[in-house]
Amino acid sequence: MGAEIRSAIDFYERHPISCDIILAKLKASRGHLEGLTPDELFPHDQDHYGGLAANDTLAARAGIGADTRVADFCAGLGGPSRYFAHRYGADVTGIELTPARVKGAGELTRRVGLQDKVRILEGNVMQVPLADGSIDVVVSQEALLHVPDKRRALAEAWRILKPGGRIAFTDWVAHRPLSGADRALMWQGMAVTDLYDLPAYAGLVREAGFSIDTVEDLTREWGEILTQRLAMYRKLREETQAAGTPAGHDAFYESYVRFVDLVNDAALGGGRFAGRKPA
Ligand SMILES: C[S@@+](CC[C@H](N)C(=O)[O-])C[C@H]1O[C@@H](n2cnc3c(N)ncnc32)[C@H](O)[C@@H]1O
Numbered sequence: 001m002g003a004e005i006r007s008a009i010d011f012y013e014r015h016p017i018s019c020d021i022i023l024a025k026l027k028a029s030r031g032h033l034e035g036l037t038p039d040e041l042f043p044h045d046q047d048h049y050g051g052l053a054a055n056d057t058l059a060a061r062a063g064i065g066a067d068t069r070v071a072d073f074c075a076g077l078g079g080p081s082r083y084f085a086h087r088y089g090a091d092v093t094g095i096e097l098t099p100a101r102v103k104g105a106g107e108l109t110r111r112v113g114l115q116d117k118v119r120i121l122e123g124n125v126m127q128v129p130l131a132d133g134s135i136d137v138v139v140s141q142e143a144l145l146h147v148p149d150k151r152r153a154l155a156e157a158w159r160i161l162k163p164g165g166r167i168a169f170t171d172w173v174a175h176r177p178l179s180g181a182d183r184a185l186m187w188q189g190m191a192v193t194d195l196y197d198l199p200a201y202a203g204l205v206r207e208a209g210f211s212i213d214t215v216e217d218l219t220r221e222w223g224e225i226l227t228q229r230l231a232m233y234r235k236l237r238e239e240t241q242a243a244g245t246p247a248g249h250d251a252f253y254e255s256y257v258r259f260v261d262l263v264n265d266a267a268l269g270g271g272r273f274a275g276r277k278p279a
Helices: 003-013 019-030 053-062 080-089 099-111 150-160 181-192 198-207 221-240 250-264
Strands: 069-073 092-098 117-124 135-140 161-174 211-217 268-278
Touching: 003 099, 019 099, 053 080, 053 135, 053 161, 053 268, 069 080, 069 150, 069 221, 069 250, 069 268, 080 092, 080 117, 080 135, 080 268, 092 099, 135 250, 150 161, 150 198, 181 221, 198 268, 221 250, 221 268, 250 268
Parallel strands: 069 092, 069 135, 092 117, 135 161
Antiparallel strands: 161 268, 211 268
16 A cells, blocks of 8 residues: 555544544434434535535536436545435445545445445545446545545546546645645645646546536635634634643644645635546
8 A cells, every 4th residue: 555545544544523423413412313314414524615515516517416326536424425315316336445434434324324325435546446337427525635646546437437427526736836845744734645736637637538528716715615614623722722632633733724824825726627528
């Protein structure tokens, strides 16, 4: 296993949002966990910027509808996968690297009764455990930044899509090259690998064989979302420090603070890409 893959797993094994934490919060608020619904999970299980609205935009770009066979690359705890199944009636297979998240995704999916429409498989998007031409749509959100060989992940998307299949994803982009210190900080704190600017990333998508429908710059939108999230993290950190408990993963916090600055300076940002495999 390469250093990048090990580092992504280490990062997500320690991630503050986990299945156990989500279930503990729900138990505290509703008293028990019987009869949980997907809608009750959605405020907790989406690990990307923009929540359910971002899922809806991606679904529109990719044309997700009833029974669309979707592959969700880097599915995390399966939040978006469950949303596409619950809201649109899609049949979703998530591919997720970190074993603890695969296990958590399975438990959350069973608890809300979506196991016939959603399955999260343990796997690496650089080597996807799905057959050629077996999928209508590939989606991914805020995850390919961890994948060291994005060309290979895009080639895998191409391979599993049927002719005429669609791809739509959001990811970090670097509008200008980062300094060595910032690259090191992003790698150490958040397991971030090589980043591209919007035209270069669109070039990778084309190189994999896709025609491009849309490329959208999400940087300003993300700047606002991230600034609010940072304020929330800061408050939580201050509360835990005031309570005398350890404030948690410092490398993450430091890199996150710098990430938000870099997005607000438009050095880093987000992109949404949509394209299709020729019919
Ligand atoms: C920010 S989370 C996003 C999760 C999900 N897309 C969502 O929006 O809730 C990124 C996820 O990518 C996974 N991941 C990182 N590298 C991967 C790889 N090479 N193959 C599959 N999953 C990967 C991580 O384990 C993590 O769960």
